[in-house]
Every structure is written in C-alpha cells, then in structure tokens.
Amino acid sequence: MQASTTPAKASVLSNLNAVRTMIRRHKRNDIIFASIGLIALMLALLTLVTLFVDLVLDGYPKFNLTFFSDFPSRRAGSAGLLSAWVGSLLVMIVTFLTAVPMGVAAGLYLEEYAPKNWFSDLIEINVSNLAGVPSIIYGLLALGLFVYGLDLGQSILTAGLTLGLLILPIVIVSTREAVRGIPVAIREAAYAVGATKWQVVSDHVVKYSQGGILTGVIIGMSRAIGETAPIITIGALTFIAFLPPSPITDVAPYLNFEWLSASFTVLPIQMFNWLSRPEHAFHINAAATGAIIILVTLLMNGTAIWLRYKIRKNIKW
Amino acid sequence: MNTLFAKSLGITTLLAASLSTPHAVAADKIIKIDGSSTVYPITEAVAEEFQKATKTKVTVGESGTGSGFKKFCRGETDVSNASRPILQKEMDACKEAGIQYIELPVAFDALTVVVNQKNDWVKSLSVEELNKIWKPGSSVKNWKQVNAAYPDKTLALFGPGTASGTFDYFTEAVNGKAKSSRTDYTPSEDDNVLVQGVSGNAGGLGYFGYAYYEENKDKLRAIPISAKAGSPAVMPSPEAVKDGSYQPLARPLFIYVNATSAAFKPEVKAFVNFYLENAPKLVAEVKYVPLPAEDYAAVKDHFKAMKPGTGFAGKNEVGIKVKDLINRIK
Numbered sequence: 001m002q003a004s005t006t007p008a009k010a011s012v013l014s015n016l017n018a019v020r021t022m023i024r025r026h027k028r029n030d031i032i033f034a035s036i037g038l039i040a041l042m043l044a045l046l047t048l049v050t051l052f053v054d055l056v057l058d059g060y061p062k063f064n065l066t067f068f069s070d071f072p073s074r075r076a077g078s079a080g081l082l083s084a085w086v087g088s089l090l091v092m093i094v095t096f097l098t099a100v101p102m103g104v105a106a107g108l109y110l111e112e113y114a115p116k117n118w119f120s121d122l123i124e125i126n127v128s129n130l131a132g133v134p135s136i137i138y139g140l141l142a143l144g145l146f147v148y149g150l151d152l153g154q155s156i157l158t159a160g161l162t163l164g165l166l167i168l169p170i171v172i173v174s175t176r177e178a179v180r181g182i183p184v185a186i187r188e189a190a191y192a193v194g195a196t197k198w199q200v201v202s203d204h205v206v207k208y209s210q211g212g213i214l215t216g217v218i219i220g221m222s223r224a225i226g227e228t229a230p231i232i233t234i235g236a237l238t239f240i241a242f243l244p245p246s247p248i249t250d251v252a253p254y255l256n257f258e259w260l261s262a263s264f265t266v267l268p269i270q271m272f273n274w275l276s277r278p279e280h281a282f283h284i285n286a287a288a289t290g291a292i293i294i295l296v297t298l299l300m301n302g303t304a305i306w307l308r309y310k311i312r313k314n315i316k317w
Numbered sequence: 318m319n320t321l322f323a324k325s326l327g328i329t330t331l332l333a334a335s336l337s338t339p340h341a342v343a344a345d346k347i348i349k350i351d352g353s354s355t356v357y358p359i360t361e362a363v364a365e366e367f368q369k370a371t372k373t374k375v376t377v378g379e380s381g382t383g384s385g386f387k388k389f390c391r392g393e394t395d396v397s398n399a400s401r402p403i404l405q406k407e408m409d410a411c412k413e414a415g416i417q418y419i420e421l422p423v424a425f426d427a428l429t430v431v432v433n434q435k436n437d438w439v440k441s442l443s444v445e446e447l448n449k450i451w452k453p454g455s456s457v458k459n460w461k462q463v464n465a466a467y468p469d470k471t472l473a474l475f476g477p478g479t480a481s482g483t484f485d486y487f488t489e490a491v492n493g494k495a496k497s498s499r500t501d502y503t504p505s506e507d508d509n510v511l512v513q514g515v516s517g518n519a520g521g522l523g524y525f526g527y528a529y530y531e532e533n534k535d536k537l538r539a540i541p542i543s544a545k546a547g548s549p550a551v552m553p554s555p556e557a558v559k560d561g562s563y564q565p566l567a568r569p570l571f572i573y574v575n576a577t578s579a580a581f582k583p584e585v586k587a588f589v590n591f592y593l594e595n596a597p598k599l600v601a602e603v604k605y606v607p608l609p610a611e612d613y614a615a616v617k618d619h620f621k622a623m624k625p626g627t628g629f630a631g632k633n634e635v636g637i638k639v640k641d642l643i644n645r646i647k
C-alpha cells in the first residue's frame with residue numbers, strides 16, 4: 001500500500017507543481033500584456049497631453065475675453081476669433097439639424113424596417129464605407145452639388161450641409177449599434193400587448209437607445225468642428241470682419257434665415273491662416289485657437305460620456 | 318429624444334422652405350475678394366482699414382491665385398489677388414464669361430534665398446549657380462559641387478510646393494521655364510516649415526518670400542544674388558527691390574479688379590482707390606515692398622482710365638518694370 005501510494009502522491013505533487021508553474025506563467029503573461037497595454041495607452045495619452053500643454057503654454061497670453069470678441073486683424077495683438085467661433089457655431093447648428101434627423105431616421109429604418117436582402121446588405125456596406133471616405137471628397141462633392149448645382153453659394157448653409165453629409169454615416173452606424181443593443185424581449189413584449197411597429201419604435205426602441213444615439217451624434221459633431229479640408233474646398237473665407245445677420249429678430253416671425261446664405265469662416269481655418277503667417281505673434285494666436293478647439297472637442301466628448309451614463313442609469317429593463 | 322426629434326424635423330422643414338430663396342436676401346453691399354495667399358496680408362490690411370473708415374463690408378479669402386481666378390472669371394468676386402499675371406487659359410475663361418478686368422500692380426515681393434546660420438562659406442550666389450542647383454535632373458548633392466572652394470557638406474534643399482506662385486516665379490527666373498525644377502527637394506506649402514528646415518540643417522538652402530526671412534533673421538542668413546556671374550551681388554532688401562537692383566528675384570504682386578464692378582459699384586471703386594492711396598504705408602507694415610511713389614501714381618491713373626486687359630501675353634515674365642507694364646495696356 002505504502003509502496004503504491006508514494007509514486008501516486010509523487011505524481012500528484014508533480015502535477016500540482018506543473019499546474020502551479022502554469023498558473024504562474026499565465027499570471028506573468030497577464031502582467032506582461034497589461035503593461036504593454038498600459039504603455040500603449042500612456043504613449044497615446046502622453047502625446048495628446050504634450051500637444052495640449054504645448055499649445056496652452058504657447059497660447060496662454062491670448063486666453064482672455066477680447067480674443068473672443070475681436071475680429072481678425074493684420075495686427076496679431078488685436079486679432080481675435082469672433083467671426084470664426086460664430087461661424088463654427090452656426091455651421092454646427094445646420095450640421096446638427098441635417099445630420100441628426102436624417103441619420104437617426106436612416107438608422108432606424110435600416111435596423112427596424114428594411115427587409116433583410118442583398119439590397120439592404122449593399123446599403124449597409126456602403127454606409128460603413130462612407131464613414132471612411134476622406135473628408136476632402138465630401139468637399140469636392142459639395143462644391144459641385146451645393147455650391148454650383150443647387151446654387152447655394154459659399155454659405156453657412158453649404159458648409160453645414162457638407163459637414164452634415166460627412167457625419168451622416170457616423171450617426172447612422174451609431175444609431176444602429178444603439179438600437180441593436182436593446183433586448184429582443186422588450187420588442188416582443190410590446191408586440192405581445194398589441195403595439196404596432198411604429199409604437200414599438202417610438203415608445204421603446206428610440207427611448208432606450210437615445211443614450212447611444214446621442215453619443216454617436218456628439219462624436220460626429222466633434223469630428224465636424226475640427227474639419228478644415230472640405231470647408232476650404234467649398235470656399236470658406238479668411239478675413240471677414242462682420243457677423244452674419246442674427247437668426248433671431250424682434251419682429252414676427254422672430255426667426256430670420258438670412259444667416260444661412262451669409263459668408264463665413266470657422267475656427268480651424270482661422271488657425272491655419274495664423275499658422276502660415278511669418279510673424280511669430282500670429283503663431284501664438286494659432287496655438288491659443290488650437291487649444292480652444294481641443295478643449296471644445298474634449299468638452300463635447302465628455303458631455304457624450306456623461307449623457308450616456310445618465311440615460312443608462314435611468315433605464316431599468 | 319421624442320420631442321427633440323420632432324423639433325428637429327420641424328426646423329428642418331423651415332430650413333427647406335427658406336432654401337428656395339437663399340440669394341434674394343443679400344441686399345447688403347459686400348466687396349468680395351479671393352485669390353493668392355501671398356497677396357492676402359496686404360489686401361487684409363487694406364480691407365481692415367477700409368471697413369473701419371467706410372463701414373462697407375469686405376471679405377477676403379486665400380484659396381490661391383489659380384482658384385481665385387476661377388472664381389473671378391465666374392463673376393463671383395469683385396477683386397482677385399494674384400502673385401503672378403493672369404494666364405492664357407484664365408484669360409479665355411474670363412472672356413467666355415464676359416468678364417473684363419483691370420490689372421493693377423500693388424507691391425513687390427523679393428524672393429529670398431537663405432542658408433543656415435552656420436553656413437559661413439557662401440558669400441553670394443549667381444543665377445547660374447542657382448540654376449546648377451535647382452535645374453530639373455540636377456545631380457548637385459554637395460556644396461563642393463556648387464563651387465570647388467566650398468566645404469564637403471551635404472546640400473539639403475527646401476522650397477515651396479508646385480502649386481505655389483513663388484515656385485512658378487523662381488523656376489521661371491532661375492530655370493527659364495515656370496514649374497521646371499528638380500523634384501528631390503523637401504517641399505512645403507507652409508513657408509514656416511521651410512524656415513524650420515533650413516535653420517535646422519547646417520547644409521540647408523531654401524527660398525521663399527522676403528517677409529518670412531525678415532521675421533526669422535536670427536535663424537537664417539540671406540544670400541546676395543548676382544544676375545550674372547561676375548556682376549555685383551545684391552542683398553535682398555526693400556531698397557534694392559525699389560531701385561530695381563535686386564534682379565531677377567523681385568516680383569510684382571497684383572490685384573485684378575472686375576471692370577463691371579469698378580464701373581457700376583461705387584463701393585468697389587472706392588475700395589480700389591483706398592487700396593492704392595494707402596498701399597505705401599500698409600504694404601510696408603505687412604513686410605512687403607511698396608512700389609516707388611511715381612509707380613503708384615501711374616497705377617492710380619491707370620485705374621482712373623478704367624482700361625481693361627493685361628500687360629502680359631498670358632504668361633509670366635521676369636524682371637518687368639511697372640511703368641512699362643502700364644504703358645503696354647495703354
């Protein structure tokens with residue numbers, strides 16, 4: 001008995017040792033991968049932080065209110081961002097109003113209504129492809145279609161529509177992702193109590209997926225705000241020392257659409273112009289503008305995360 | 318989201334309704350200018366002052382001389398900035414659209430050849446030597462190959478990209494044909510990148526507009542240029558450009574005014590007169606070289622006469638005098 005258990009015990013022990021070595025090795029692999037991942041993350045973050053800190057350090061003399069309330073000027077000291085940030089804001093409004101209804105509607109249709117056949121597949125592939133098309137292509141399309149084809153001119157409307165088209169695929173894809181995340185049981189429950197398709201979509205699908213949709217919309221918008229190439233192609237200006245007509249008036253109907261056809265400039269174009277100037281003082285302005293664009297983007301993305309968290313918290317399946 | 322969605326839909330409908338008459342509302346007087354990014358700082362300065370003085374709205378773009386002429390010949394702009402004269406195909410486009418233009422030289426720019434501060438061997442360069450370095454297919458890769466007296470140092474070349482008017486003028490002046498250049502140099506559309514390139518490379522050589530040298534004198538050294546081997550080398554400076562001794566790299570800059578706008582829009586006429594009146598002061602302020610006073614007087618008379626056309630035969634020309642140019646159109 002004794003003689004037969006000893007080898008058995010030994011083999012169990014050696015097995016145990018083998019298992020322990022294996023666990024140790026796996027744990028070590030874990031640590032190695034975690035450190036590689038962390039280094040990669042740090043490198044990416046460090047680059048961004050370095051860039052941002054560098055811009056802030058270069059541009060900090062310009063961080064004051066007059067920088068936002070002054071028009072561009074040949075004197076770097078008195079040159080400001082007023083026409084650029086107002087232009088960016090108005091263009092973003094048009095972009096939002098075109099990309100969101102169209103993108104959400106298209107996403108909902110593709111996910112909820114479209115028959116599953118080769119044609120839908122084709123559309124799906126194309127939408128995903130569109131998200132990767134270089135932005136300059138959208139600029140060229142807009143130049144032919146909006147500026148000359150539809151004769152909208154080099155206006156805020158043209159720029160807004162162009163950027164709207166640019167982020168449309170992002171909105172569609174994120175809408176579909178968000179809708180797909182809703183459990184089938186929710187839909188089936190609604191159908192079971194006799195809801196129509198539209199009731200299911202409007203009362204449940206849209207309601208539960210709005211966090212995801214909103215995130216996609218904001219990420220799309222924060223991409224649009226930094227775009228330069230398509231805006232230059234459609235002919236944004238550089239020196240413009242007056243503001244478009246106000247969208248709100250004091251006489252009925254209190255809304256004014258003249259601003260849509262006004263010429264404009266946007267933040268990244270103003271930054272590009274200042275950067276290409278010979279005088280160093282303009283480079284300070286450019287750095288400040290760069291820091292502001294990054295801040296706005298960070299703020300928008302932060303809002304997206306916060307909204308998603310807030311909305312998810314309120315949903316109980 | 319539901320209500321937000323409905324609201325957006327409603328506003329989109331309103332947007333669509335307003336789409337039908339986007340141009341009908343542009344009653345405000347706006348002078349539209351686009352074109353060369355080289356001329357941009359001058360026109361920007363004039364536009365800024367003019368808008369302050371008269372409250373007339375002026376917009377200036379910088380899509381480049383070529384794109385500027387495209388818009389100009391479609392009748393979209395009143396004035397086009399140009400760092401080179403109008404070319405034959407642009408003249409044809411304008412003619413086809415029935416657009417006539419008045420050609421006005423407004424300033425000079427001195428293309429400046431620069432080297433690194435550590436470079437103490439080059440005292441001057443002749444156009445022949447520049448040609449030897451920059452001609453298409455040139456095999457010069459070392460300073461020793463430029464001149465046997467120079468040290469054995471690698472030559473690193475920096476220059477503007479092929480879309481630039483500076484590139485066109487320099488190649489015309491040095492290689493005899495616009496756009497013909499060796500291609501194995503570091504190009505950039507941003508002159509500040511060229512400044513960095515030359516200042517960071519002991520064997521560096523590059524060329525760009527005078528304003529960029531003026532701002533970076535502490536990092537770069539400008540090279541005096543002689544038009545022919547043996548003729549005196551001239552350092553680029555506002556004085557040398559003005560008296561005509563800095564040749565052949567001094568080039569005139571232009572604005573082209575839509576003749577119909579000049580005749581029928583009083584604000585455009587006022588703007589151009591204001592431009593020529595204030596050019597001597599404003600051109601110098603943005604670091605370009607003003608024309609001599611008598612040339613401005615001649616250009617003013619030329620504008621007053623409203624004689625359309627170009628003094629160039631649809632191609633660039635090196636070393637032309639402003640007076641001769643105006644006499645040609647007369």
